[in-house]
Amino acid sequence: MWENEWGISQYPFVGGHEAIGTICRVGDQVKNLKIGQTVGVGWNIESCMHCQSCISGSQQMCNTIQPTIVNHHGGFANKLRAHWGWTIPIPEGVDLARLDH
């Protein structure tokens, strides 16, 4: 993505497609996440959540899928916006330094 090998990168480019952070805001409809909670995101951050793929558990096949670092700044940015359905709670007590690979 940094070197635009797929021809879809936009600049200025901010990478980071597997990121962990702390929630600073939540939308009105979010029930499972709260401000201050540690969470992670992977390759994707959003899908429609109402098509057949999304409601059958295959959200990664959604036609409106939004990859984390395509058309958005990724996890190396100061802030990242993600749909709650694509936001993964990190259990309390997990040593985040050990999650690095």
Ligand SMILES: [Zn+2]
């Ligand atoms: Zn969908």
